[in-house]
Amino acid sequence: MATMTAVQKKAESKAKYDAFLAVCPSQKLLDRISDKWVTLILTALGSGPDCVGEPGAMRYSELSRTLAGVSPKMLTQTLRSLERDGLLTRTAIPTVPVTVSYELTDLGLSLLQMIRGLKSWAETHMDDVFANRESHDSRVA
Secondary structure (H helix, E strand, C coil): CCCCCHHHHHHHHHHHCCCCCCCCCHHHHHHHHCCHHHHHHHHHHHHCCCCCCCCCCEEHHHHHHHCCCCCHHHHHHHHHHHHHCCCEEEEEECCCCCEEEEEECHHHHHHHHHHHHHHHHHHHHHHHHHHHHHHHHHHHC
16 A cells, blocks of 8 residues: 555545535534534634724623624533634633633634625625515515
8 A cells, every 4th residue: 555645645535525425524514614603703703802803812701792692501612612623712811710712723714704705795685685585475475
């Protein structure tokens, strides 16, 4: 058996993943990153603490205030799953009480541009979607 280079191993591994196959693990990843809270958390972290600037660390309380409607349980679960996937890092600073902040990793930053585009598209086209829904519903009724 011939030895493979790192590039060859990566190419072989990439060929194994096909999201159209029911057994492909990339389907679960797509499911996770398409979640609304994941999208909003990544966008918030990608905008920094003031939500208008560059990516930066945010504390749990800042994220909670920024993400209107997220429950503490959902925020905690989503942050843990994103940390597990390597999309963000959690840093605990030993203060009283403990200060915890979250920041995007390089992997998270690589996903951020697409997520920003998706969020922007949704915000830009919401009126069109509402109009199409209304038109459809009036024809169907």
